[in-house]
Amino acid sequence: MKYKYNISICMMVKNEEKNLERCLDSLKVFLDDPLVELIIIDTGSTDKTVDIAKKYTSKLYFHEWNNNFSEMRNISISYATGKWLFLIDGDECLEDPIKTFKLLIENDLENYNTIQFNIKSYLNMSEDSNYSVLPQPRVFRNDGTFRYEGTVHNQPIFKAPILDTDVIVEHYGYISTDNELMERKFQRTATILKEELKKNPNNPYYQYQLAASYSMYGDSKKTLEEIRKAYKIIEKSSKKEKRLHIYMYGTYVRTAFTNNEFNETISICKEGIELQPEHLDLYFVLANAFLVTGERTKAIQNFNKYIDLLNSYDNLPISKDSSIIMYNLDSQSIYNAYFNVASYYYDNKEFKKAYKYLKKLENKSDKNNLMCKILIKLELYDELKLYYNELNDKYLIRNFTISIENEIKKLDKKIIDEIADLFKDNDDEYGLFSKIKLEVDNKDILIKEFLSKYDLNDLPIFYGEIFKEIRDDRIYMISFKKVNNHVLRQYVGLLINEKDSIMKEYLFNFLISNKDKIRDNDYQSNRVYCAIANIILIKSMEGAKQQEKILEEKYVQLFDLYLEKGFNCLEYKYDIRKIRMIYSTLDITEDKFLMIMYLVKESIDNENIELAIKYMREALKEYPHMAKALQEYQKQIFKDIKI
Structure with missing residues (x-):
């Protein structure tokens, strides 16, 4: 066969405007070489895919989509006049274009007919640490016999010898944020698979691929239903036959785990490991299943096995197996395993071992x-x-x-x-x-x-x-005015914890000594005063409740001051004339409580005891933390009236 080019890059695309430019930019080092041609078959794009493609190649051809992936692939390679065929999709790109170019251009490849890359499929656009890896043949000698077969999930029919490489092709097709596009892809693929299964209902590969389509679509329950059907087809087969379908075990256990079917997960993991002892995904899922079921020691044993396989993975035969997608080679999975092992050793007081594992993590x-x-x-x-x-x-x-x-x-x-x-x-x-x-x-x-x-x-x-x-009141007031109420309360809570009665007493005296120094219209000072008083009162009432004592008189006095300063804050923040209409809709619990107590005071001033009692009950329900203070307060204003 006479070749015009060294490499023919062959693509089949449809509605890939969001991905195509990224893909073709990653191929620029190839496209700048006069001995490389780019062939793109468009199967009916309705977006800007064609306009983008025209910027990169003149070899753009149009063929109507016929629901047969292999036929479309074969059409694309029929235009090729290069010695080598390089297949890549529009939602993919080369991680290291120059490295890939040197591999294909500068190396002596005469002893090979096929070159295998690693397809790195991202599962989450916002987190590049979550991905799967699948070794896949992508470059083939154009000897006139190479072709694709299979209506969907087309399979290349290639020749050995195969060159295994560490070239990475990044795939973004599983994480499209275009829901309409993903829906179309799912419906297209699932429809073809269902039609094929009607013709051959006992085809485990197509049944597995249907499950995989539901998985990509995000329907985990339907995925489990379909993968169980795939497994049922091979369940009674010999071990030798089952090994040929080891590709389905990873999807099965991940889906069973996602659906909280942990016993099923454990059972299928064990069976898969017996068939393929190098399948590190199965050890990883098995470890997590044992964690969930409370068998931590077994979980750590399987995490350690996963880590052992991980550290030698590139030298294992399974790393070159193009039928098995590995989901747990990603940094997120690695972190999960190492961290769980380190935590286990720490909890067992084996600190040096824990340190050894933890050091390896980001x-x-x-x-x-x-x-x-x-x-x-x-x-x-x-x-x-x-x-x-x-x-x-x-x-x-x-x-x-x-x-x-x-x-x-x-x-x-x-x-x-x-x-x-x-x-x-x-x-x-x-x-x-x-x-x-x-x-x-x-x-x-x-x-x-x-x-x-x-x-x-x-x-x-x-x-x-x-x-x-x-020990300087001015520093307290100046500093506390700079912080919001939530933070201020946390600081005060830290200062007057149950082990430090000295600070509690100091802050109490700080409030007493400053009660007459704060102007009614000084919102920030009143706010700080209330925040400190609130925490001191709550802590004091907790202590009184635990010891079954009444609230000390000095804290009853502080409660009066708390209400006084709180009312000042309300008048600054709200139209006090309208609080009867707005208090019930407030989300801020303390403001709502203070408003109710303001209405209690107003009702007492108006000699409406019945209404005051109603509001007191409401205050107690709204802010039970202040129960003891409210009991003492009601004694002052209601005397013998029980609320």
């Missing part, structure tokens, strides 16, 4: 949290700091500091200071925080520096510990 919050625990358990404090310094993401850094602070609470003060000493020279918020912990003489200066440099609304709550060192 940085994520859950990994960093566990790594922090392990490094502290192993007393590797220098490495703890080194690990922290290598983090370059604000979110991960802050989560790591939260982990450090949570862990060191369990340690002696000497070790806490030792760790703080390691971090104190860091030029960041945690470095300055660590310095404040250790400083004796200049603590106030450092705290003021911290408060001026960093936004308290944007920091993890543990940084509120610095307020325990402040």
Whole structure:
């Protein structure tokens, strides 16, 4: 056969305007070579596919779609005059075009008839760590005999020897955000498959492909129904025959797992592993099924087997098997396996083993949290700091500091200071925080520096510990005015936890000493006052309830002040004349409570006791945290009236 070109790139497309340009751009290094031709068959596009194709080739041909994939493929290669046929689809592209070009142009390929690439199919557009991998022959010697067979999911009829490569073709066809396009693709493929199954209902491959079509379509229940039918066809076959259909086991177990059929998942995984002991997907799914059913030790055994196969995968025969799609070679699956194994060893106090597995993973919050625990358990404090310094993401850094602070609470003060000493020279918020912990003489200066440099609304709550060192009311009021109510309450809750009665007493006295210093129209000061009073009251009532005591008189007085300052806030934020109409629709629980209490006061002032009682009951229902304070309050205003 006389060849005009070295390579003929053959494509069959229809309505691929969203993908085609990306595909053809990845082929540019080929298209710039005069010995490469690009042949595109369009089977009836109604979008801009044809316009895009014309920019890249003059060899654009039109053939009406006839529901036969192989026939269309064969038409495309019939135009080819190249020595080699390179088949690629419009929703694919080369991951490394130059590497692929050098492989096909510069290598001596005379000893081969077929070249196999790896098809990397992304399952989620927003997360490139989730994909499947399928070895697939894509380049064939154009000897006049090569062809495709099969109406749908066409199969290339090729010759050995085969050259296995690590070339990756990225496939985006499974994640189209064009629902109408995906619907058309599904209906087209499923319709053809159903017609083929009418002719040959015991064809396990077509039955499997129908299940795969439903899977791509996102219908997991229908997928399970169809894959069970495929399995039923081969269920009574010999092991030798079943091995020929090992391709269906991965889809079966994943779908059974998704449908919460865990016993079925485990059974089919075990059978598949017996047929093909290198099938790492089966070990991965089996491990997760054992996790869900509470058999953690078995889960870890299978995760370890998965990891062993993963580390030698490129050298395993199964890695070249073009019939088996692997879904668990992706980084998300690898992370899942290693993290579960590391967590298991940590829980079993085998910290060195846990560390070994965890080190292999990319940085994520859950990994960093566990790594922090392990490094502290192993007393590797220098490495703890080194690990922290290598983090370059604000979110991960802050989560790591939260982990450090949570862990060191369990340690002696000497070790806490030792760790703080390691971090104190860091030029960041945690470095300055660590310095404040250790400083004796200049603590106030450092705290003021911290408060001026960093936004308290944007920091993890543990940084509120610095307020325990402040004894200047002005710093409290100035600092607290800068934070929103939610954050302020968290800081106050941190400061007056049950182990620190000193801070609770200090903040109580802070409120009492400032009760007459705040103007009624100073919204921010009233807001801060209410937020602090609210937490102190709730904490005090929790303690009184646990000890079955009445609320101390001083907290009853504080409740009166809380209402007074709360009413000031209401008058600033709302039209106080209309609160009777709006309070019931509020989503802000505390504002709603304060409005009801304002209506209680108003009803008392108007001597409408019956209405006041109604509102008091409503307040108790709305804000049960204040139950004890409300009981004491009602004694003051209702005397012996029971509400």
